[in-house]
Amino acid sequence: MDSLKRAAIILELVENMKEQGSWCGETHIQKCGYFLQEMMEVPMGFDFILYKHGPFSFDLRDELTAMRADNLLELHVRPYPYGPSLLPGAAAEIIMKSYPKTRAKYKRHIDFVVKTFALKGVAELERLATAFYVTREQGEKQNVEWRAKYIHNLKPHVSLEEARLAVEKIDSLRFEAEELLKAVC
Amino acid sequence: MFGEDSVRGDFYKEKGGIPDFPVKTKDGRIVSSLVISDTLRNIPVVAVDYVFIQEDLLKAAKEWLEKNREEIIRPGKEE
Secondary structure: OOHHHHHHHHHHHHHHHHHOOOOOOHHHHHHHHHHHHHHOOOOOOOOOEEEOOEEEOHHHHHHHHHHHHOOOEEEEOOOOOOOOEEEEOOOHHHHHHHOHHHHHHOHHHHHHHHHHHOOOOHHHHHHHHHHHHHHHHHOOOOOHHHHHHHHHHHOOOOOHHHHHHHHHHHHHHHHHHHHHHHHHO | OOOHHHEEEEEEEOOOOOOOOEEEOOOOOEEEHHHHOHHHHOOOOOEEEEEEEOHHHHHHHHHHHHHHHHHHHOOOOOO
16 A cells, blocks of 8 residues: 555544544554554554553654654653654645545444444553454464463453453454444455 | 766655643643744744756756756646
């Protein structure tokens, strides 16, 4: 996917998150970007690794910085306790208007991710994204208990019960996402 | 048009994230670095985009640029 199309998808995602009331911090964009690419199969080409607070893409972080350089995104600082937000910038509209087909193609994917994840707190996002990452990396056939223990071992600050709930939630969301993807195709 | 050997590009965009980190203030509060620092909040992202051309082609290149500038910067049409 070329970089401008990818920028149009990120802008559509951020714009939708903002409309839904998300404060669009980088962590939220990272996690929503992760689910958009890996759960909803939008081929943005970012490489995600399991990092301190769950899946994280250094490529995506660099892309967000490059988008700030191009005035596609702007940094907005909010008072304590919120972190900074990244919102569409002065040049965003040009890209949005230039890629209506790409935005339309992935609209339902983005809607699903925003509706499901954009308003969640960062701690819950970390648990859900890690549960999804572990499910994909360690085999979907591993049962809930096995995956919950695996997550708890990786991240002891996530209790076994929280990990179990996250895995169960992810299994249900994966099913919803698969149904949506079948309907879209 | 001017030949690959006559033209060089130098493109760079800053990598890395926002300079946001926790700061302990004198009264013991923990706040974002961006909230308390105008400087950090306003550091521009470094982006460099230069094209260099062989000196004897400079005049022709400038004329070409004047003629084609709008076309070059116009966003491409979506396929």
